[in-house]
Amino acid sequence: MADRDGKIWYDGEMVDWRDATTHVLTHTLHYGMGVFEGVRAYETPKGPAIFRLEDHTARLFRSAKILGMALPFTPQQISQAHLDVVKANGLKSCYFRPMAFYGSGKLGVAPLKNDVRVIVAAWPWGAYLGDEGLEKGIRVKTSSFTRHHVNITMCKAKANGNYMNSILANNEATADGYDEALLLDVDGFVAEGSGENIFIIRKGKLYTPDLTSALEGITRDTVVQISKEMGLELVEKRITRDEVYSADEAFFTGTAAEVTPIRELDRRAIGDGNRGTITAEIQKRYFDIVKGLDAEHQHWLTYVN
Ligand code: PMP
Known part of the structure; x- marks a missing residue:
């Protein structure tokens, strides 16, 4: 530091x-x-x-x-x-x-x-995955490291030791020239990023993995609320990596990562390889909320002064 x-x-x-x-x-x-x-x-x-x-x-x-x-x-x-x-x-x-x-x-x-x-x-800390990542989307690689099994460590705890798994995955992905890793669970289904939850969009519907082995993200919960307010259908279910390949849009959520579009997974462009339009709308609403520009969500803000 x-x-x-x-x-x-x-x-x-x-x-x-x-x-x-x-x-x-x-x-x-x-x-x-x-x-x-x-x-x-x-x-x-x-x-x-x-x-x-x-x-x-x-x-x-x-x-x-x-x-x-x-x-x-x-x-x-x-x-x-x-x-x-x-x-x-x-x-x-x-x-x-x-x-x-x-x-x-x-x-x-x-x-x-x-x-x-x-x-x-x-x-002070800026955009975790870069300002360009927020605007254009990031390139992601499926990790060779599996997300923790639920009875090997406690996946619902944000525990220091759990992050060795995240660091191994992130190091591998970034050393290979990608921006972030996507980890699969022990059964091969999509779990989460090294420090983010994931959403995909197909035919206007939002999908996110259930929380069996992923952290219960607060940004994920915020996006669930935003999607309801946008009238989007949201399905929480097991997701496969080929569903991500063939999604129209995808994005990561996290306190550090905020709402970061994913433009590529394993060298396959997601949609047209840019930030998707629904993702852009969710992102805009998210930043309006956290920056106090949205009157409806003031209960989520604790003002310092
Ligand atoms: N998954 C992991 C492994 C994380 O470290 C984080 C960041 N805390 C998240 C998901 C997203 O959680 P949140 O939105 O609460 O920051």
């Missing part, structure tokens, strides 16, 4: 960016047992607003529950910490990284003798 001035919320205190460190024997560093979130605040006409903050905090606590990790703060304290770091850093828009991890009391697989420590950091 870049060296910078600023503050990070760390176990209830505002700590200087450069002092927000931890010991090399930190349990989570060794074994990956921790939980985190990715949250964004956008600049709106009424100042910075955090998008679906309560939902992200609730997922952080659900992830901790799934891993059997007791967080030493309340959801209200964690949500408040987000507001506090925006103010402490004077940010107009940002990406947040809340994370809970086991400290350095005792090494060995059992983490329970270690304190649970919590951070909320925030910094």
Whole structure:
């Protein structure tokens, strides 16, 4: 992470960016047992607003529950910490990284003798898959790595260790010149991207994989709501990679990735190989909502000031 001035919320205190460190024997560093979130605040006409903050905090606590990790703060304290770091850093828009991890009391697989420590950091972050990706769409490769099996790790937890699978897939795809990976589940059906849920569109109908082995994305849920408001039919079902090849449009969703069109999978152009028209409309509505330009969805915004 870049060296910078600023503050990070760390176990209830505002700590200087450069002092927000931890010991090399930190349990989570060794074994990956921790939980985190990715949250964004956008600049709106009424100042910075955090998008679906309560939902992200609730997922952080659900992830901790799934891993059997007791967080030493309340959801209200964690949500408040987000507001506090925006103010402490004077940010107009940002990406947040809340994370809970086991400290350095005792090494060995059992983490329970270690304190649970919590951070909320925030910094400015642009389009995750690039501005050009948002406009023109990205090129995606089906990964040789399979998405986690539901009884090998806990797919519904946004758990640190789960991301080794994501990194292997993303590294493979980007080393081969693609922008992102698409992971299939153990049965060979489409699961999700390395950090995104996926939607496809065929004959005006929207399809997205069920959530068996994919993360319950908050952006996915937002797009489900947007599609209802657009009067689009949405089908949640198992999807095969050849259904993606023959889709008219496809896109990824994620807090970091926002709504990113997919223009190609495995060297097959999706539709005409550009951002699709329905995708463009969903994307526009999404950005209007997060930027506070849509009067109907103000309940999803937590204004900082
Ligand atoms: N799947 C994975 C594996 C992710 O890491 C993310 C990003 N959190 C998502 C899907 C999308 O989730 P959200 O829309 O809540 O950011």
